[in-house]
Amino acid sequence: MKHIITYLFIAFTFTGFTQNKAKTLLNEVSKKVKSYKNISIDFKYTLENTSENIKQETRGDVIMKGDQYKLNILGVIRLFDGKTLYTISPEDEEVTISSENDNEEDAITPSKMLSFYEDGYIYSTDIEQSIKGRKIQYIKLTPIDSKSEIKYILLGIDAQTKHIYNLIQLGKNNTKTTLTVNSFKTNEPLSETLFTFDANKYEDYYINKLD
Numbered sequence: 001m002k003h004i005i006t007y008l009f010i011a012f013t014f015t016g017f018t019q020n021k022a023k024t025l026l027n028e029v030s031k032k033v034k035s036y037k038n039i040s041i042d043f044k045y046t047l048e049n050t051s052e053n054i055k056q057e058t059r060g061d062v063i064m065k066g067d068q069y070k071l072n073i074l075g076v077i078r079l080f081d082g083k084t085l086y087t088i089s090p091e092d093e094e095v096t097i098s099s100e101n102d103n104e105e106d107a108i109t110p111s112k113m114l115s116f117y118e119d120g121y122i123y124s125t126d127i128e129q130s131i132k133g134r135k136i137q138y139i140k141l142t143p144i145d146s147k148s149e150i151k152y153i154l155l156g157i158d159a160q161t162k163h164i165y166n167l168i169q170l171g172k173n174n175t176k177t178t179l180t181v182n183s184f185k186t187n188e189p190l191s192e193t194l195f196t197f198d199a200n201k202y203e204d205y206y207i208n209k210l211d
Contacts, residue, residue: 022123022139025157030115032162036186038065045073046178054175059182068195079197086197088205095202098210117141117155126154135159136166149173 033039040063047056060073071078077088087096117123117139126138141153154168166180 022125025125025137025162026117026123026139026155028162029157029164030118033115038063038186038188038190040064040183040185040188041181042183044178044180044182046180047175048178049173049175051174063188063190063194065190065195070195079195081195081197084197088202092206093204094206094208096208096210117153120144121153128159129156131165134165 040061042061043059045058045060048054058074060071062069062071067080067082069078069080075089075091077086077090079086079088083099085098087098089095121141121143123139123141126140128138129136135158136156137159139155139157141155143150143152149171151170151172153170156165156167157163158165161184163184164181166178169177171177
């Protein structure tokens with residue numbers, strides 16, 4: 001019995017230590033991110049499901065300033081001015097206008113991409129890897145909500161810069177999505193109209209208003 005109590009004490013102590021270490025690192029990342037006026041990211045996005053024989057790769061870029069963002073991925077532009085989301089599809093010549101639904105289940109939008117972990121997850125430190133000479137510390141995030149479609153998320157953090165290197169999300173359907181940051185720029189000079197939708201540019205497009 002004494003041995004069992006000792007093992008349990010060690011287990012709980014270690015768990016508490018890893019949670020505190022993870023929390024400290026995440027707080028440092030959050031503080032660093034919030035100190036920037038704006039952030040520009042080029043990234044690679046991969047979706048895999050081996051059982052379904054699916055593997056898709058694409059590249060994209062996003063510019064963020066506060067809650068505003070402009071995201072380019074899969075030939076579609078998503079422009080959010082802080083209140084309204086404009087999804088622009090040049091291929092379909094269509095613009096869909098809606099309010100961004102931050103409450104959408106499991107949605108990690110660009111606005112929340114660098115801070116989504118602050119609520120709704122239990123976290124602990126995971127493996128540490130050396131990638132291209134950079135020390136990447138992974139934090140494992142498990143959703144508190146048992147009904148979540150996410151099994152867990154691994155958040156790779158550059159130990160030196162405190163920037164997010166990659167995000168690996170595993171769904172309960174065994175679909176794995178990975179977002180890897182290729183470049184991370186901050187405080188770039190931005191046009192004042194970057195996050196403003198200009199209807200004059202899309203006069204020939206079909207406008208689909210959802211709200």
